[in-house]
Amino acid sequence: MPSAYSLHASDLSAWLRFAQEPGLPLRAALALLQHYGTPAHIYQQTAGALAAWLPPGLARQLSQAAAPELAARLAQTQAWLRGHPARHAIPLLHDCYPERLRQLADPPLVLYLEGDPHALARPALAIVGARNATPGGRQNAQAFAQALARAGWLIVSGLARGIDAAAHLGALDGAPDSAATLAILGCGPDIIYPASHAALAQRITRQGAILSDYPPGTPPLPGHFPRRNRLVAGLTLGTLVIEAATRSGSLVTARLAAEQNREVFALPGSIHAPLSHGCHALIRQGAKLVETVADILEELPPCPALPGRAAAPLAAAPAPAPAPxxxxxxxxxxxxxxxxxxxxxxxxxxxxxxxxxxxxxxxxxxxxxxxxxxxxxxxxxxxxxxxxxxx
CATH class of the missing domain: 1.10.10.10 (Winged helix-like DNA-binding domain superfamily/Winged helix DNA-binding domain)
Structure with a gap:
C-alpha cells in the first residue's frame, strides 16, 4: 500500500462507506486495499471482479449504491464532520494516520477525531487504571501525567472516571501551551461517555484530541471497549497502570501493549489494597515497577522538546502546608x-x-x-x- 494518500471529497466518501460497509470483514477489506489501492477503485469494480475476493452477495453489495440504512449512517457521519472545523476523518492511507497503528495486523480503516490531528504524530504514553480509584491513585495519576506532559509526552487514556480522568487533567496542566493529551473512546466521537466528562472533553479537544474508530452515533456498548483498549495500547510506546483489580480493562490494555512490544509499567501499592493486586500481578509478569517518573523515562527514547520551548525539568511539587x-x-x-x-x-x-x-x-x-x-x-x-x- 502507498504510505500516504491525498483525499478528495469523493475519496473521503468512499473511505467512510468502506469503513462502515455491513458484513465486510476487516481482513477482506485489507486484502481489497492491497489489490485495488483505494476504496474509490474498489467501488468501481463489477460484482464479478469482486467475487474473486468476496462471497457473491457481498460482492454485489459493494458493486451497487449504498443501501438506505447505510446511506443514512454515512449522512450522519458527514453532518458530524461538517459541524466543526476541528473534526476529521483520517483513513488508513492518510498522512496523519499514526504509523504505530498502521503497523498492527488489524488497523482501523478510518479514525474519527476532534481536535488537533497532528497530536497523533507525537510520542505518546498511556496511563490507565481503575474507575473507582482511591484519592491517592488519582493524585498519583495526575502527578505522573503532569510531569510526563511537561517533558513532552502526549498522555493517552480512555476518558473514563478515576485514573483516566486524572491522567487527562494532569497532562492538561503539565503542557498548557501544546497538545497534551488524547482521549480514545469506546463509542462514536459525538458521544461523550461518561456524560459528566463533557467539560473535560472540551478541554481535551482544545489541548489535544478525542479519537475513536467508531463512527458518529455509535453508542458506548460494553463490547466496544476492548477495541478502544487496543487503540490505547497500539498508539503508545508504553502503558503505565495505576491501581487495577485482578480483573480489569486496564490489565487487558497492559496485555495488549506487551503483545505489541510496547513497554509496560505498574505502580505498586499496599498488599492489603484490592486495587494494588492487578499492578502487583503485572510486576510479577515482567512489568517494570515504577516509583518515580525517571523510572519510566529511562526505558523510553528521548522525547523532543515541545515546539517553542525547552523541556521543563521534573522538579518537585511544592510541599504541603504543615498540619496542626x-x-x-x-x-x-x-x-x-x-x-x-x-x-x-x-x-x-x-x-x-x-x-x-x-x-x-x-x-x-x-x-x-x-x-x-x-x-x-x-x-x-x-x-x-x-x-x-x-x-
Whole structure:
C-alpha cells in the first residue's frame, strides 16, 4: 500500500462507506486495499471482479449504491464532520494516520477525531487504571501525567472516571501551551461517555484530541471497549497502570501493549489494597515497577522538546502546608488502605470529634483524603513521585 494518500471529497466518501460497509470483514477489506489501492477503485469494480475476493452477495453489495440504512449512517457521519472545523476523518492511507497503528495486523480503516490531528504524530504514553480509584491513585495519576506532559509526552487514556480522568487533567496542566493529551473512546466521537466528562472533553479537544474508530452515533456498548483498549495500547510506546483489580480493562490494555512490544509499567501499592493486586500481578509478569517518573523515562527514547520551548525539568511539587499538632498525632495511623473514622479513633486512642477535626486539617494540608464511601486514606503528596524523592 502507498504510505500516504491525498483525499478528495469523493475519496473521503468512499473511505467512510468502506469503513462502515455491513458484513465486510476487516481482513477482506485489507486484502481489497492491497489489490485495488483505494476504496474509490474498489467501488468501481463489477460484482464479478469482486467475487474473486468476496462471497457473491457481498460482492454485489459493494458493486451497487449504498443501501438506505447505510446511506443514512454515512449522512450522519458527514453532518458530524461538517459541524466543526476541528473534526476529521483520517483513513488508513492518510498522512496523519499514526504509523504505530498502521503497523498492527488489524488497523482501523478510518479514525474519527476532534481536535488537533497532528497530536497523533507525537510520542505518546498511556496511563490507565481503575474507575473507582482511591484519592491517592488519582493524585498519583495526575502527578505522573503532569510531569510526563511537561517533558513532552502526549498522555493517552480512555476518558473514563478515576485514573483516566486524572491522567487527562494532569497532562492538561503539565503542557498548557501544546497538545497534551488524547482521549480514545469506546463509542462514536459525538458521544461523550461518561456524560459528566463533557467539560473535560472540551478541554481535551482544545489541548489535544478525542479519537475513536467508531463512527458518529455509535453508542458506548460494553463490547466496544476492548477495541478502544487496543487503540490505547497500539498508539503508545508504553502503558503505565495505576491501581487495577485482578480483573480489569486496564490489565487487558497492559496485555495488549506487551503483545505489541510496547513497554509496560505498574505502580505498586499496599498488599492489603484490592486495587494494588492487578499492578502487583503485572510486576510479577515482567512489568517494570515504577516509583518515580525517571523510572519510566529511562526505558523510553528521548522525547523532543515541545515546539517553542525547552523541556521543563521534573522538579518537585511544592510541599504541603504543615498540619496542626493534633492532626499530626493522627497521621501515623493513616495509610494508603482506606479506613473508617471509628477505626482511626480506636487505633489512635482519640475521641471521634478530635479525629474528625484532625482529618479535616489533614485534608486541607494535602496529607489525607476522603474516599467515595466515607473512609479516609493517607496521601504521600506528588513530591514523592519525582527523581531524587524516593521517600
Amino acid at each position: 499538632a493534633n492532626a499530626l498525632r493522627l497521621l501515623p495511623f493513616l495509610s494508603d488502605v482506606p479506613a473508617p473514622l471509628d477505626h482511626l479513633a480506636q487505633r489512635s486512642a482519640m475521641d471521634a470529634a478530635a479525629v474528625s477535626a484532625a482529618l479535616w486539617e489533614l485534608e486541607l494540608a494535602g496529607l489525607a483524603a476522603r474516599t467515595d464511601n466515607g473512609t479516609y486514606q493517607r496521601l504521600g503528596g506528588p513530591h514523592a513521585l519525582f527523581p531524587g524523592n524516593k521517600t
